[in-house]
Amino acid sequence: MNARQAIPIPIAAADGVLRERGQREVFCGLTGIVWLHRKIQDAFFLVVGSRTCAHLLQSAAGVMIFAEPRFGTAIIDERDLAGLADANAELDAVVERLLARRPEIRMLFLVGSCPSEVIKLDLARAAERLNARHHGAVRVLNYSGSGIETTFTQGEDACLAALVPQLPPLPQAPAAPAGAASSLMVVGALPDIVEDQFTRLLQAIGIASPCFLPARRAGSMPAVGAGPRYLLAQPFLGDTARALEARGAQRIAAPFPFGVEGTTGWLQAAAAAFGIGHDVVDRVTATARERATAALARQRRWLEGRRIFFFPDSQLEIPLARFLSRELGMQLIEVGTPYLHRQHLAEELALLPPGTALSEGQDVDRQLDRCRRAQPDLTVCGLGLANPLEAEGLATKWSIELVFSPVHGYEQAADLAALFARPLERRQRLAA
Numbered sequence: 491m492n493a494r495q496a497i498p499i500p501i502a503a504a505d506g507v508l509r510e511r512g513q514r515e516v517f518c519g520l521t522g523i524v525w526l527h528r529k530i531q532d533a534f535f536l537v538v539g540s541r542t543c544a545h546l547l548q549s550a551a552g553v554m555i556f557a558e559p560r561f562g563t564a565i566i567d568e569r570d571l572a573g574l575a576d577a578n579a580e581l582d583a584v585v586e587r588l589l590a591r592r593p594e595i596r597m598l599f600l601v602g603s604c605p606s607e608v609i610k611l612d613l614a615r616a617a618e619r620l621n622a623r624h625h626g627a628v629r630v631l632n633y634s635g636s637g638i639e640t641t642f643t644q645g646e647d648a649c650l651a652a653l654v655p656q657l658p659p660l661p662q663a664p665a666a667p668a669g670a671a672s673s674l675m676v677v678g679a680l681p682d683i684v685e686d687q688f689t690r691l692l693q694a695i696g697i698a699s700p701c702f703l704p705a706r707r708a709g710s711m712p713a714v715g716a717g718p719r720y721l722l723a724q725p726f727l728g729d730t731a732r733a734l735e736a737r738g739a740q741r742i743a744a745p746f747p748f749g750v751e752g753t754t755g756w757l758q759a760a761a762a763a764f765g766i767g768h769d770v771v772d773r774v775t776a777t778a779r780e781r782a783t784a785a786l787a788r789q790r791r792w793l794e795g796r797r798i799f800f801f802p803d804s805q806l807e808i809p810l811a812r813f814l815s816r817e818l819g820m821q822l823i824e825v826g827t828p829y830l831h832r833q834h835l836a837e838e839l840a841l842l843p844p845g846t847a848l849s850e851g852q853d854v855d856r857q858l859d860r861c862r863r864a865q866p867d868l869t870v871c872g873l874g875l876a877n878p879l880e881a882e883g884l885a886t887k888w889s890i891e892l893v894f895s896p897v898h899g900y901e902q903a904a905d906l907a908a909l910f911a912r913p914l915e916r917r918q919r920l921a922a
């Protein structure tokens with residue numbers, strides 16, 4: 491469900507970024523399960539939560555029909571509130587039944603929720619207890635997707651950050667040439683089709699065997715240790731990055747691979763870390779860039795000159811704003827982000843038009859006022875805000891679609907633009 495929370499501390503903008511600390515209107519981190527469970531094929535996500543949590547997951551994932559879904563909810567009933575011992579015993583019994591029925595599960599995530607936090611159910615201890623009981627046949631991990639702690643993309647960050655300490659240590663690699671990296675890990679759940687495209691491009695550039703976190707199977711998660719470099723594919727992975735660095739990996743600073751420019755910059759940054767020049771990247775990507783640029787030109791007629799307002803929701807806002815303004819000619823009224831990671835977004839911030847209005851955090855009523863005053867052509871926001879704004883006559887785009895759809899890389903650049911063009915196209919058709 492949408493978590494609305496009041497943290498009434500208005501903070502002044504000292505560096506041009508408006509900081510908002512008011513009521514939030516966002517999905518919780520449980521939402522990430524909808525794309526994570528499709529990615530790690532032998533994992534299972536067991537939400538330890540209420541019927542509301544189960545309902546959120548079912549409706550968010552409702553478009554997909556699985557005979558045996560890879561997620562479920564262990565319902566904490568009111569009677570569990572009476573005693574933690576009961577809740578722990580109940581959880582153990584649910585896990586026993588699940589693993590007996592689904593022996594193919596190799597990785598089990600216990601996902602915390604608002605109710606499990608309220609009753610202070612210690613899922614880290616539960617994971618330890620269950621790991622001991624199942625003797626390595628299945629790895630039990632835990633993270634929180636609670637709306638008290640996470641917005642919807644932070645659920646993926648929490649999940650991957652929980653995975654990092656479990657990654658195998660890197661075997662001693664042969665020494666790389668001075669100054670060059672020895673191996674590359676791409677971090678962030680990508681649809682398989684996008685992962686395959688990036689693998690081909692990175693290999694063609696000369697990076698022999700890029701690996702991905704998360705991997706498609708629990709048993710093939712990438713190794714980590716001192717030496718390898720990692721490249722973020724998503725801008726919302728601050729905790730995961732910290733966990734990787736604690737194990738010795740180093741981040742490659744890069745823009746994010748959205749649109750032609752972002753994808754090229756991302757590949758160039760990876761190549762440079764391996765001592766490979768931009769000329770190689772330019773040669774390898776020439777055809778894909780040309781194709782994507784031509785496909786983008788077809789979307790540009792809907793978007794050029796149009797004014798867009800981003801509510802803070804997914805942490806994808808800044809890279810998307812850069813893409814929409816620089817490659818499609820959109821005008822940015824305000825770009826809101828739930829959290830601004832200055833280091834990870836440095837390359838993106840440098841590419842934004844000078845003077846772009848940025849806001850960090852949320853104070854939904856004040857943002858709604860600004861949005862209404864500006865009357866943008868398109869508003870990117872969460873589901874909870876989209877309906878009322880549409881009723882007022884504003885065209886909206888649900889930010890959640892941007893994480894459910896394949897949007898990274900050259901092949902998807904025009905599809906990404908089309909996600910923004912469609913609401914405008916539809917309005918024009920209705921008005922005609």
Ligand code: SF4
Nearest residue numbers: 491518543603604637
């Ligand atoms: Fe609602 Fe919290 Fe459950 Fe998310 S974790 S669905 S915000 S109760």
